[in-house]
Amino acid sequence: GIQVEQSPPDLILQEGANSTLRCNFSDSVNNLxxxxxxxxxxxxxxxxxxxGTKQNGxxxxxxxxxxxxxxxxxxxxxxxxxxxxxxxxxxxxxxxKSTFGDGTTLTVKP
Amino acid sequence: xxxxTQSPKYLFRKEGQNVTLSCEQNLNHDAMYWYxxxxxxxxxxxxxxxxxxxxxxxxxxxxxxxxxxxxxxxPLTVTSAQKNPTAFYLCASxxxxxxxxxxxxxxxLTVL
Numbered sequence: 694g695i696q697v698e699q700s701p702p703d704l705i706l707q708e709g710a711n712s713t714l715r716c717n718f719s720d721s722v723n724n725l726x727x728x729x730x731x732x733x734x735x736x737x738x739x740x741x742x743x744x745g746t747k748q749n750g751x752x753x754x755x756x757x758x759x760x761x762x763x764x765x766x767x768x769x770x771x772x773x774x775x776x777x778x779x780x781x782x783x784x785x786x787x788x789x790k791s792t793f794g795d796g797t798t799l800t801v802k803p
Numbered sequence: 804x805x806x807x808t809q810s811p812k813y814l815f816r817k818e819g820q821n822v823t824l825s826c827e828q829n830l831n832h833d834a835m836y837w838y839x840x841x842x843x844x845x846x847x848x849x850x851x852x853x854x855x856x857x858x859x860x861x862x863x864x865x866x867x868x869x870x871x872x873x874x875x876x877x878p879l880t881v882t883s884a885q886k887n888p889t890a891f892y893l894c895a896s897x898x899x900x901x902x903x904x905x906x907x908x909x910x911x912l913t914v915l
Binding site for chain 1: 834836838840844845846847848851853859861862891893895900901902903904905906908909911
């Protein structure tokens with residue numbers, strides 16, 4: 694099946710700093726999502742982005758499907774950005790089956 | 804309010820007992836999913852259903868069973884055959900396969 698690798702596994706920032714999280718995948722995808730898991734375990738949708746670039750406030754994401762990677766940018770980070778960020782993909786050959794990466798744990802210090 | 808509900812939030816069971824986790828959605832979504840998350844890890848797909856009365860195994864279906872008799876409901880049974888059932892279980896739904904998934908708040912199952 695498709696492999697998903699997220700980097701870095703852990704990231705510690707000072708409030709106000711910018712960061713880039715990366716998601717590499719091993720096959721062509723027709724679905725890619727970024728999620729933020731809060732301390733209570735709830736998964737919050739950030740972006741549905743199988744290709745192209747999207748922005749939502751301080752967050753933006755870019756997926757380059759032909760090169761099999763996606764980037765999540767967080768600017769002017771806040772302590773509330775802390776948590777685990779997951780990338781999830783679906784390959785063309787396995788419609789309906791999402792594969793998650795192991796996540797990036799972000800800690801933003803005041 | 805439209806959304807996905809899971810109950811209960813916390814569940815404790817004795818080893819050897821079957822237990823059923825509830826997942827309901829009122830979003831009129833066709834597709835529903837069950838995932839398992841272990842500490843420090845990503846989510847792994849247990850079962851998914853793209854339409855009523857149909858479902859497929861995910862990557863870790865052994866020891867679990869599901870039913871999809873109604874569009875809005877997708878209950879998961881953790882059977883005694885599941886070797887390590889203690890985990891965080893998350894349910895999701897989407898309009899259809901390949902579409903954006905939305906998650907419920909999860910159920911933390913502890914088997915004693």
